[in-house]
Amino acid sequence: MMTRKIKLWDINVHITCHLCNGYLIDATTVTECLHTFCRSCLVKYLEENNTCPTCRIVIHQSHPLQYIGHDRTMQDIVYKLVPGLQEAEMKKQREFYHKLGMEVPGDIKGETCSAKQHLDSHRNGETKADENSNKETSEEKQEEDNDYHRSDEQVSICLECNSSKLRGLKRKWIRCSAQATVLHLKKFIAKKLNLSSFNEVIHPSRS
Secondary structure (H helix, E strand, O other): OOOOOOOHHHHHHHHEOOOOOOEOOOEEEEOOOOOEEEHHHHHHHHOOOOEOOOOOOEOOOOOHHHHEEEOHHHHHHHHHHOOOHHHHHHHHHHHHHHHOOOOOOHHHHHHHHHHHHHHHHHHOOOOOHHHHHHHHHHHHHHHHHOOOOOOOOEEEEEOOOOOHHHHHOOOOEEEEEOOOOHHHHHHHHHHHOOOOOHHHOOOHHHO
């Protein structure tokens, strides 16, 4: 069977940042629309904007930075597809901190050591399943320790049924963060009602 080779040029559009046009570094995804950018590019952009740079959807009226998240899977894909990118980026970061006379943060040291161990294990034809398992467990625990807006001011919302579609809801009250948007609620309701698209849920002001 012949293996079809795909040129990196053909998939660049999927692994580059729309803001800087470079390969994704510290890939960060907008939770509303799942568009991904370099973290530094996105944070700088959101200092003066509250919409996605690609599709212009409103991320959040006042706290857009709280609705973006590190996309480890995407970053791993980029590093595996682009030869030498990870090593070059780690080198830049180490040089940056050394220039400022600061200690290199633990996460950068960890990523560098992890990358070296990963390469060494492949060179020796060995697998380190236990180490990977422990690392995944640690990452999962770290994610569980994140706040996820539980400490936000809470609000209670009553859903009034203006459509026969909403009659399938058993509970008419929703308690959520005060930072939740109408789009969040529409997606939640659509999922509860097994609707094909959240666009089927119409906001009262638009009906």
